[in-house]
Amino acid sequence: MMEGKDDADLFADLGLSESIASIPSYTFIRDGLNRIFASSNNIWNVLIGTRLTPPKPLSDYDLVHIHNPVPLAGMVSVALHCRIKGIPYCVTTHGISKVPKIPEELGLSRGQRIVFNHGFLRAYKNVLSNATHLFALSEGDQDTITEWFSDQSVSVLPNGVDLNVSPEAPEVDTKVDLPDKPVLLFVGRIMASKGVDDLLEAFSLLEHDCKLIIVGPMRDEHFKDQIHTLSDDVEYRGYVEQAELDALYRRADLFVFPTRSDVFPLVTLEAMAAGTPVVSTTVGGLPEQIPDQVGRLVPPKEPKTFAAAVDGMLSNEQLRTEMGRAGKSLVEERYSWEAVAKAAVTEYYRIVN
Incomplete structure (x- = not known):
């Protein structure tokens, strides 16, 4: 998985250690554009990339599972490496039903919408259309996928939660x-x-x-x-x-x-x-x-x-x-x-x- 600042705490909560390998990410493009445009929002996070350096050569893997859509650059990079090596990949489409609403929610101008449609949306759809299978978080997301890719293999796979939270557990604080x-x-x-x-x-x-x-x-x-x-x-x-x-x-x-x-x-x-x-x-x-x-x-x-x-x-x-x-x-x-x-x-x- 791509490295994140909260990884250590997350792994500790999940009780994971040796089974996780972090893939370095690079943010210099995002950081540079934020400085140039004096931006404090997250719009340039799509340009966070990754160096695909898994513990074993990519060709040794049978399947790659990508979670998306941000950062887009990292997602595109992983998908491209998989296609070059002939490794099948699947994608969990986190909130795909919200993607068409992004221009309106961010208040993008006409020119910015053109950039979004051709720079973000086209690359995003390309990754999804070439996936072996797509996982949707909900039936609503599955409907959006079916509208975009009528022949794509898709199923609903929600995120899960920890069942250690229970009414019978003792008070701890x-x-x-x-x-x-x-x-x-x-x-x-x-x-x-x-x-x-x-x-x-x-x-x-x-x-x-x-x-x-x-x-x-x-x-x-x-x-x-x-x-x-x-x-x-x-x-x-x-x-x-x-x-x-x-x-x-x-x-x-x-x-x-x-x-x-x-x-x-x-x-x-x-x-x-x-x-x-x-x-x-x-x-x-x-x-x-x-x-x-x-x-x-x-x-x-x-x-x-x-x-x-x-x-x-x-x-x-x-x-x-x-x-x-x-x-x-x-x-x-x-x-x-x-x-x-x-x-x-x-x-x-x-x-x-």
Whole structure:
């Protein structure tokens, strides 16, 4: 895999060591363009490349699995090396359904859209069209792939979650001790696209007396004052260690996630794995994750509707308990890493045999 600054922490959490080999990445093109254009956004991250130096010669491998779409340069490089060596490759298309929306979301000009279509989209589609198989995170992503490549081999393979988060696990951190009132938990980047505006407005409209815990890195600083001045019952914890996060998932009465734009978020599945019901929105793959028996979904950008859904759930403890159990069973069946890995390996064997 390509090297990243958080690799060591990630491998430690997963208990991985010798089985992982990092492939160096280079960022000088990205860094140079950021300096030239005084850019602080991530638009040039597509130009992060990689030196394909696996532990064994590439020709010794039976299959390469690429995850995309950013950085595009690294993805194109790996695919090109595979085609030269005649090695089949498959691709997990993370959020492919969002790719056509990128120009609008970034506010690209007409000229920039031309560059995007011919520089990014054409290269991206070329990699996908030459893949032996494509994995989609959700049925919505699979539909996009089918529209682009009607004859391409494709199947749905979601990301998985750790099942070590469970209601039966002991409390592991005293910082999780909370008042004797219902607890709402939000986990995610603190930014507008995650619906933080809608979350705070919805909380101010709730009829129930409850506490809101917000966890995640601050991506938009203007939310700091909003969070701290809204109510004494709103607490921002920032980044927390995994053990504390697991305890919060277990302790929460309801997981609230009014995201405005997402593909297939894992935080909702992590909450369900802990036996905690979810109130979220009808974006991306969330309707596939959260059927009626495990939570409630409302349209995005509707804080009043979101607040009503939360109040409805808080009014019915038995319903929350039943939904928590159903959500945990659903995650164990479909979204555990074991289930996801088995599905991936089955497809790998089909490809190479």
